[in-house]
Amino acid sequence: MAVTDAAAPPGAEDLPPLLLAGRAEAVRAALEGGVAVAAGPDAPDRGGPGEDGDGPQPCDALVITNLANGRWVCGFSGSAMIVVVAPDDLLVITDGRYATQAPAELAAAGVDGRVVIADRGDEQKEAAAAAVSGLGRLALEADDVSWSRYRRFAREWFPGAELLPATGVIERLRRRKSPEEAARMAAAAAAADDALAEVLPRLAERPTEGEVAAELDYLMRRRGSSGSAFDTIVAAGENSALPHARPGRRRIEPGDLVVIDFGAIIDGYRSDMTRTVCVGEPRPPGGRVYEVVRASQQAGVEAVAGGVPCADVDAVCREVINDAGWGEAFLHSTGHGVGLDIHEAPSLSSRSDEVLAAGEVVTVEPGIYLAGEGGVRIEDTVVVTDDGCRRLTCSPKTLVVG
Ligand code: ZN
Ligand code: ZN
Numbered sequence: 001m002a003v004t005d006a007a008a009p010p011g012a013e014d015l016p017p018l019l020l021a022g023r024a025e026a027v028r029a030a031l032e033g034g035v036a037v038a039a040g041p042d043a044p045d046r047g048g049p050g051e052d053g054d055g056p057q058p059c060d061a062l063v064i065t066n067l068a069n070g071r072w073v074c075g076f077s078g079s080a081m082i083v084v085v086a087p088d089d090l091l092v093i094t095d096g097r098y099a100t101q102a103p104a105e106l107a108a109a110g111v112d113g114r115v116v117i118a119d120r121g122d123e124q125k126e127a128a129a130a131a132v133s134g135l136g137r138l139a140l141e142a143d144d145v146s147w148s149r150y151r152r153f154a155r156e157w158f159p160g161a162e163l164l165p166a167t168g169v170i171e172r173l174r175r176r177k178s179p180e181e182a183a184r185m186a187a188a189a190a191a192a193d194d195a196l197a198e199v200l201p202r203l204a205e206r207p208t209e210g211e212v213a214a215e216l217d218y219l220m221r222r223r224g225s226s227g228s229a230f231d232t233i234v235a236a237g238e239n240s241a242l243p244h245a246r247p248g249r250r251r252i253e254p255g256d257l258v259v260i261d262f263g264a265i266i267d268g269y270r271s272d273m274t275r276t277v278c279v280g281e282p283r284p285p286g287g288r289v290y291e292v293v294r295a296s297q298q299a300g301v302e303a304v305a306g307g308v309p310c311a312d313v314d315a316v317c318r319e320v321i322n323d324a325g326w327g328e329a330f331l332h333s334t335g336h337g338v339g340l341d342i343h344e345a346p347s348l349s350s351r352s353d354e355v356l357a358a359g360e361v362v363t364v365e366p367g368i369y370l371a372g373e374g375g376v377r378i379e380d381t382v383v384v385t386d387d388g389c390r391r392l393t394c395s396p397k398t399l400v401v402g
Contacts, residue, residue, distance in 0.1 A: 185381065237374055333348060
């Protein structure tokens with residue numbers, strides 16, 4: 001498959017505007033076409049995904065409580081919101097902290113919606129109930145609503161409506177990124193590339209894992225990132241065998257494999273990249289492990305294209321590692337979607353039955369972890385194209401540094 005590297009992306013201030021006017025309409029079309037519902041306790045006996053066991057269920061409105069999903073629909077980036085997508089209404093309920101920000105962000109995104117500022121729960125309830133009054137069937141986000149909140153919604157907020165535990169309504173729509181979204185992710189990836197390039201020469205000074213992680217976080221912020229895409233991982237020596245190690249006080253010594261996994265956030269959109277490096281030559285079998293993971297990762301990236309099953313990319317990566325005899329040491333799936341969240345659909349795993357589509361942004365990140373010795377992971381974030389992919393994370397893959 002054709003793989004190209006991203007051209008130098010613009011700085012955050014030069015990004016094209018992210019206009020979201022059509023998104024509420026896309027949600028309405030999805031509701032009309034029918035939403036998947038979470039399986040109830042009796043679903044296995046009935047053999048279907050929903051209460052009725054008969055597949056997608058049409059709905060009149062969606063009550064969005066997941067913050068990233070709400071942001072995706074209307075552009076509001078606050079930390080408290082309920083967004084109601086009804087047939088003729090897009091309602092954003094938030095509190096007084098966001099009285100200025102929420103309307104401004106909707107306007108900047110070109111979104112025609114109503115913002116209701118309500119600090120008290122009963123005011124929020126009244127606004128939401130009025131927006132869906134007369135509608136029969138409301139979809140709630142089953143993967144986001146807690147049990148207690150569901151009971152409140154059912155008894156107090158929407159007592160007259162039928163509530164459906166919908167899954168993945170917005171998440172499916174979020175999979176394909178627009179060029180403007182991909183530009184933000186490219187800018188995030190570039191901030192991370194720059195930060196790593198500045199930090200690597202200093203590994204020879206024997207910093208601790210925690211110092212390197214803090215330095216990366218700081219440098220990404222200096223380059224416009226609003227935060228770390230997730231808790232930065234810097235894992236040296238035996239710690240590199242732990243896929244999700246926390247950076248600590250261990251010093252990076254010559255010969256250690258050092259797994260560095262981190263990302264930036266630009267305008268809400270995240271990047272995700274792992275590089276494994278070593279100051280000087282690694283202790284055996286580090287060099288060989290690196291070569292195998294490098295070959296596996298490259299094969300995986302080259303397998304990515306629109307129309308390719310996610311499980312196939314996983315199989316391609318796994319085969320290289322299996323052939324080298326380390327199949328048992330590849331402890332996780334091959335990759336995941338990235339966007340407003342660090343882990344999104346689709347999943348690049350052996351269990352996935354999904355197919356990649358152009359515009360989706362996914363990671364390819366095989367690894368080998370040898371307990372007590374060390375590990376190697378290499379990860380890129382790529383934009384799927386019709387005939388391959390475009391790499392957003394462009395740091396060199398060079399094991400030996402310093
Ligand atoms: Zn990562
Ligand atoms: Zn990842």
